[in-house]
Amino acid sequence: MATGGAEQQMLQFVPFVSRLDAGFWHELSRRKLEKYHLSEAAQYISGYYTNNSVPGLPTNLLLEYSGFEKPPVHPPYAFPCPGSIIVLNTIESFKTCDKRKILEETGRQIWDDINDGSAVDDPSLLSRFMLLTFADLKKYNFHYWFVFPALFPNDPLTTLSIKTIGSVWNDQQLQSLQKAYDSFRSAHPGIGFFIVVMTDDGTAALHELREAETCLSTEKFMLGFCDPSTMETNPGWPLRNLLILAAQKWSDRLNVVDVLCYRDYTRDGRRLVSHSLLLEGVKLPDKMSTDVLPKVTGWEKNDKNKSVPKMVNLSSSMDPVRLAESSVDLNLKLMRWRLIPSLDLEAVSSTKCLLLGAGTLGCNVARCLMGWGVRHITLLDNSTVSYSNPVRQSLFTFHDCSSGGKHKAKAAVESMRLIFPGVKAEAVDSSIPMPGHSVGTNAEAIQKARKDVETVEKLVQTHDVVFLLMDTRESRWLPTLLTSAHSKICINAALGFDTYMVMRHGFRPQPGTETGSPGVIVGGCGSGIPGDQLGCYFCSDVVAPTDSTRDRTLDQQCTVSRPGISMVAGALATELLVSLLQHPLKALAPSDSHTEDDSESESCLGLIPHQIRGFMSRFQNVLPASQAFDKCTACSPVVLSRYREEGFDFLLKAFNTPNFLEDLTGLSQLYAETDDDQVWELSDGEDDM
Amino acid sequence: MATGLLTYEEFVRNARDLVVMSDRLGDGWELRHVRQTDGPEETAFLVKRICVAIAEESPVDPETPRDVGEPENIEDEDPATLHCRGTGKLSEKTVQFEYHVIYSPSYQVPVLFFTATFHSGRLVPLKEIWKFLSPFHVTRDSGMEWESVTQQEHPIFGRPFYHLHPCHTSNVMATILTANKHERGDRDIKNYLLSWLTIFGPTIGLNVLIDYLKIDSKT
Numbered sequence: 001m002a003t004g005g006a007e008q009q010m011l012q013f014v015p016f017v018s019r020l021d022a023g024f025w026h027e028l029s030r031r032k033l034e035k036y037h038l039s040e041a042a043q044y045i046s047g048y049y050t051n052n053s054v055p056g057l058p059t060n061l062l063l064e065y066s067g068f069e070k071p072p073v074h075p076p077y078a079f080p081c082p083g084s085i086i087v088l089n090t091i092e093s094f095k096t097c098d099k100r101k102i103l104e105e106t107g108r109q110i111w112d113d114i115n116d117g118s119a120v121d122d123p124s125l126l127s128r129f130m131l132l133t134f135a136d137l138k139k140y141n142f143h144y145w146f147v148f149p150a151l152f153p154n155d156p157l158t159t160l161s162i163k164t165i166g167s168v169w170n171d172q173q174l175q176s177l178q179k180a181y182d183s184f185r186s187a188h189p190g191i192g193f194f195i196v197v198m199t200d201d202g203t204a205a206l207h208e209l210r211e212a213e214t215c216l217s218t219e220k221f222m223l224g225f226c227d228p229s230t231m232e233t234n235p236g237w238p239l240r241n242l243l244i245l246a247a248q249k250w251s252d253r254l255n256v257v258d259v260l261c262y263r264d265y266t267r268d269g270r271r272l273v274s275h276s277l278l279l280e281g282v283k284l285p286d287k288m289s290t291d292v293l294p295k296v297t298g299w300e301k302n303d304k305n306k307s308v309p310k311m312v313n314l315s316s317s318m319d320p321v322r323l324a325e326s327s328v329d330l331n332l333k334l335m336r337w338r339l340i341p342s343l344d345l346e347a348v349s350s351t352k353c354l355l356l357g358a359g360t361l362g363c364n365v366a367r368c369l370m371g372w373g374v375r376h377i378t379l380l381d382n383s384t385v386s387y388s389n390p391v392r393q394s395l396f397t398f399h400d401c402s403s404g405g406k407h408k409a410k411a412a413v414e415s416m417r418l419i420f421p422g423v424k425a426e427a428v429d430s431s432i433p434m435p436g437h438s439v440g441t442n443a444e445a446i447q448k449a450r451k452d453v454e455t456v457e458k459l460v461q462t463h464d465v466v467f468l469l470m471d472t473r474e475s476r477w478l479p480t481l482l483t484s485a486h487s488k489i490c491i492n493a494a495l496g497f498d499t500y501m502v503m504r505h506g507f508r509p510q511p512g513t514e515t516g517s518p519g520v521i522v523g524g525c526g527s528g529i530p531g532d533q534l535g536c537y538f539c540s541d542v543v544a545p546t547d548s549t550r551d552r553t554l555d556q557q558c559t560v561s562r563p564g565i566s567m568v569a570g571a572l573a574t575e576l577l578v579s580l581l582q583h584p585l586k587a588l589a590p591s592d593s594h595t596e597d598d599s600e601s602e603s604c605l606g607l608i609p610h611q612i613r614g615f616m617s618r619f620q621n622v623l624p625a626s627q628a629f630d631k632c633t634a635c636s637p638v639v640l641s642r643y644r645e646e647g648f649d650f651l652l653k654a655f656n657t658p659n660f661l662e663d664l665t666g667l668s669q670l671y672a673e674t675d676d677d678q679v680w681e682l683s684d685g686e687d688d689m
Numbered sequence: 690m691a692t693g694l695l696t697y698e699e700f701v702r703n704a705r706d707l708v709v710m711s712d713r714l715g716d717g718w719e720l721r722h723v724r725q726t727d728g729p730e731e732t733a734f735l736v737k738r739i740c741v742a743i744a745e746e747s748p749v750d751p752e753t754p755r756d757v758g759e760p761e762n763i764e765d766e767d768p769a770t771l772h773c774r775g776t777g778k779l780s781e782k783t784v785q786f787e788y789h790v791i792y793s794p795s796y797q798v799p800v801l802f803f804t805a806t807f808h809s810g811r812l813v814p815l816k817e818i819w820k821f822l823s824p825f826h827v828t829r830d831s832g833m834e835w836e837s838v839t840q841q842e843h844p845i846f847g848r849p850f851y852h853l854h855p856c857h858t859s860n861v862m863a864t865i866l867t868a869n870k871h872e873r874g875d876r877d878i879k880n881y882l883l884s885w886l887t888i889f890g891p892t893i894g895l896n897v898l899i900d901y902l903k904i905d906s907k908t
Contacts, residue, residue: 012771014779019740020810021787026848052715057740058779065846066721075719075738076712099763142810156768231778234771266715269900297767303774303781307761312809317849323840327849330815330839334854 008158008283014229014236016049016061016129018146018300022317023065025142029318031068032087032135040093042084046072047129049079049238051192051226052265055275059228059236061129061148079192079226079238081127087135094134094143094309099299106130107149107296114151114245115290120209123193126241132309140318145300145309150240152295153285157243160281162233165260166274173202178273180204181262192226193242196260209245216253227261227277235261235277243284244294251287258282325422332373342604347581349373354459356380356432356479357469358408361493363395364570365467366416366425372578375424377416378459381408382431392563430455434474435545435633439655449655450648453478460486465577468492468537469570474545477634478651480536484508484635485643489580489587492537493573495561500569502576503611506534506628507587508635529625531588534610539629545661562616572612579605591625631670633661693863694797695881701733703882704790707901708735710883714900723845732845735790735882739894742780784813788895790882791844798858799885802843802850803893815840815851818893838893853889861888 036043047063061081066073074080084106088094110128113119119126127148134143165174177196184194184206195207198220206224207215215221223246229236239259246254261277288294299307316322329349336343353369355362358381366377384405390396393408395415400406406414409427416425430452433439439449460466460482468476468490476492483490483505490505509532538545583589583603591610592601601607610625630636642650642664653660662668695703704720711718717738722731773779789802805813815838843850865884879902887897 010768012769014771014773017774017808019783019785019808020806021785022804022806022810022812023846023848025810026846052717053740056742056780057783058781060740060783073721075717075736077715077717099761103764150767150769152767152769231771231773234773240769264715269714269898271715295765295767297764297770299761299764301772301774305772305774307763310809312811314811316814317812323849327840334839 008160011157011159011282012234013240014059014231014234016148016237017058019060019062021064024063024067025314026318027065027068028133029135029137032137036087038089040086040088042086044070045083045085045131047081047083048074049081049228050077051228051263052077053228053230054265054267055230057230059230074190076189078190080124080190081129082124083129083131085131085133087133091134091143094132102130102132103147103149103296103298104293106147107151108293110149110241111151111293114248119245120249123191123209126193126245127238140315141311141313143309143311147298148237148300149296149298150237151244152297153244153247154288155285157285158283159279163278163280164232164274165276165278168278170202173198173204174274176202177204180206181264192238194224196222196224198222212250216250222258222260224260224262227263229261235279243282247284247287251284255284256281257284321421324420328373328420328422340604344582345373348578349375351465351581352376352463354378354380354463354466355469356467357471358412359469359471360392360566361469361570363393363412364567365469365574366412367394368571368574370416370420370423372574375422377423378426378428378463379409379412380428380430380459382429383408385411392566428455428459432456432475432478433651433655435477435654435661436474437655439652446652449652453648453651457482460488463488465489465491467573476537477545480505480538480634481639481643484536485640489577491573491577493569495565495569497560498562498565498616500565500614501611502569502572503537504576504580505536506635507531508640529591529610529627531585531590533628534591535626535628536632536635538634539632540626545633565616568614576612579603579608583608593623593625631665631667633665633667636665638665693859693861693866695799696797697792697794699881700792700799703880704733704735706880707882710901710904713904714898716898734845737788739786740783741786743782743784783808786894789850793855796855796858798855798862799882800852800855801889801893802852804850853893
């Protein structure tokens with residue numbers, strides 16, 4: 001036994017650093033909601049520390065989800081610490097509760113356990129701790145503060161020297177210690193305090209603390225503990241209360257003792273214990289009166305060494321809304337990792353989409369866009385959900401129809417948020433003025449038309465892509481003109497009974513913009529037309545839009561189509577956009593109708609047609625392409641320039657004056673030169689889709 | 690096993706052997722059992738934790754842990770407490786990786802789930818995890834086909850974990866098992882789980898000690 005001398009140095013101990021795992025907070029939240037409710041009573045919990053950290057790591061005391069269980073489930077190499085947790089109900093009580101009292105109460109438990117001998121039988125009681133929390137489960141904010149109580153002796157604890165055992169003991173002694181520890185560990189798993197007896201022949205034996213009385217008489221009596229500290233000059237926190245225990249229990253026969261700070265880690269398959277510390281000649285404090293609680297320290301300090309509680313926000317791992325968002329994105333990324341490394345998901349998800357019409361097509365396109373991770377989706381519609389809608393219009397339910405029916409756009413957006421709260425969906429309840437549906441000359445009516453036009457104009461300007469998903473042909477005229485005038489991508493889908501048409505409109509760059517597209521049409525058969533030379537929905541028509549609902553039966557006013565058609569067309573419209581966004585030229589991508597699989601496409605998702613026309617009766621698609629028409633009533637240069645010059649006044653003439661658009665574009669003249677029969681033949685196949 | 694698939698019974702047997710070897714090597718694997726609420730059967734899975742120091746200049750987690758309120762004068766100054774926080778004596782920034790090996794009945798292969806947390810229990814975002822792992826992780830952009838990490842609810846605990854998608858596991862394992870047969874005749878590989886870990890673990894910072902191959906779990 002080393003002798004105490006004048007050169008005693010003061011011992012300083014490395015405090016615990018709390019470490020929590022995410023599961024701990026999940027389990028705490030669950031227990032708060034299901035078990036504790038409003039109880040602020042201390043609840044059982046167990047943490048642990050280890051002595052196998054590599055040098056340089058902090059002295060962690062860990063709490064995990066399984067620490068709430070009785071008995072706790074800890075890793076095999078862990079040393080459990082009993083603890084208690086208090087979950088307070090308000091931030092005020094968290095701030096104002098008596099911290100001194102909490103510290104002293106927890107310290108007193110340790111003090112009592114030492115004096116009545118419980119801690120000799122179960123030394124883990126020496127590492128008792130307390131966790132004070134306030135959980136704001138709405139915002140996923142967790143306030144917390146740990147107490148790792150350590151009792152102060154009257155005089156500072158000192159030692160004669162601090163050395164690594166590798167520098168004091170030979171290999172035989174180290175191996176003997178390792179062996180003795182292993183057999184102690186298998187007999188007393190999880191016990192981190194013990195007595196070491198090292199005989200003169202270099203054989204070590206480990207004993208439980210309760211065997212101290214019989215071991216004290218032996219020559220080479222040492223106190224030992226599994227040391228979570230990784231510092232070469234300082235033992236870890238658990239030693240403090242062990243030394244107090246030794247003083248209270250054995251000071252009549254022991255006043256100076258050697259202490260083994262046992263550390264044991266394996267790196268690259270090699271086990272090391274030689275970095276354990278040997279504290280030679282630790283001077284035990286005097287025995288203190290059991291009636292008086294010694295001073296206690298132990299509130300966890302922050303990294304500036306201040307006593308301050310902590311708060312952590314866990315919304316990224318606990319808020320279901322945020323979880324859904326990251327999950328959706330990561331799942332889409334799987335596509336990239338597994339199949340298409342060059343897929344640009346950001347180009348898709350960052351695209352702002354405006355859906356005109358929230359009927360069967362609008363619902364299906366919205367859902368499909370969400371599937372692609374698109375966040376910004378605006379729906380415009382002016383009608384309400386009726387009883388016949390929900391079975392076909394996939395965002396609505398029966399409840400949306402009651403008491404007159406909800407506004408379609410609003411109901412659709414509510415439903416989208418229910419499906420995916422991360423979506424940034426907006427609803428606009430507005431109508432779209434149409435040519436042939438006269439506005440009239442009434443000032444109020446004109447004002448309303450002006451307001452509707454402004455609404456649509458603004459929406460087109462603030463989105464990247466406009467989907468035309470309405471049920472009439474003429475309602476597509478204004479948005480076709482606007483997307484052309486504002487150079488937006490326009491995707492158009494229209495349905496017949498068992499036919500459908502999905503197309504991307506030709507892209508009209510702003511006047512004076514160099515597109516860089518070849519300007520030459522390659523080949524025939526409508527293949528290879530540059531994106532800015534492709535036609536729009538109205539380019540193939542030689543009649544201006546008029547009121548297609550007039551003189552129709554009820555059947556014709558509704559969309560009567562095979563129910564699957566809208567799902568197919570809605571999906572194709574979305575996929576056409578996504579393919580287009582993957583092309584380096586985006587909207588300027590030339591049309592491609594090659595049907596052979598081996599033809600090279602510049603979009604990683606394959607070819608990008610101009611139009612997809614489908615015939616359900618034959619389960620067949622064709623991919624025609626057509627050029628822009630210089631007399632088009634919606635996108636021809638003359639229409640666009642008149643709109644740019646006159647704005648609403650021009651549009652009003654188009655709404656109110658029959659044949660205005662035909663006269664303007666020269667279509668009237670074309671009629672005069674053409675046989676009427678032929679005209680009707682041309683317009684038939686497409687109008688009613 | 691030449692199909693690259695594994696039954697649950699084989700998984701548990703492999704896992705037990707692995708833990709026996711791990712205990713001898715001090716490698717930290719443990720086998721845990723959880724009784725799920727909807728079933729009478731206990732589910733066994735492997736757990737391992739690794740705490741790693743991250744470089745001081747690594748991006749910190751700005752949200753955590755945050756001090757709240759003013760420092761409080763609630764206890765007496767204690768000369769025996771070593772103030773090592775903020776002194777650079779010990780790593781201030783550490784991340785704990787938690788690995789779970791769980792059997793997937795639908796893919797019939799083991800699946801590697803993992804998560805990484807800061808001191809406060811906040812999850813390290815996947816982007817940051819890649820940065821911490823980059824030293825081990827030379828193949829980051831090489832498009833290795835099994836490098837498909839996605840977020841998934843933990844099949845036992847229901848909280849978010851990252852996992853390596855198991856869709857290629859059986860193919861890769863079948864290739865290895867076949868190659869092994871060619872080279873070593875009838876001798877099966879020692880432990881499917883161990884071989885699997887050596888292939889898939891390092892991608893996410895879980896290296897397997899070569900010593901596993903030197904010791905025999907049966908003795």
